[in-house]
Amino acid sequence: MKNDETVKLIKKTIKKIRPYLIADGGDIDFIIADGLVYVKLLGACLGCSSSGDTITNSVEALLLEEVPGVIGVEVVEEVE
Numbered sequence: 001m002k003n004d005e006t007v008k009l010i011k012k013t014i015k016k017i018r019p020y021l022i023a024d025g026g027d028i029d030f031i032i033a034d035g036l037v038y039v040k041l042l043g044a045c046l047g048c049s050s051s052g053d054t055i056t057n058s059v060e061a062l063l064l065e066e067v068p069g070v071i072g073v074e075v076v077e078e079v080e
Helices: 004-023 051-066
Strands: 026-033 036-043 072-075
Touching: 004 026, 004 036, 004 051, 036 051, 051 072
Parallel strands: 036 072
Antiparallel strands: 026 036
8 A cells, every 4th residue: 555646645635634624723644554544633633522533534434435445544643
């Protein structure tokens, strides 16, 4: 899944969601993908009680629909 075209499609898809997160004071960064897409939540998304629902019902749902090979989304706390 380390195909450059797949990564571009993942980033393009995440850009569709970012305006909604930013409007609520949050944001999301793409980290890496290997079937699972790893993201980091930023701003108001950190510690938000709805962040799990946002990841599952918005981010993951859209990525599963639009990017072949994606099997899920995981949130990482810190990037090494």
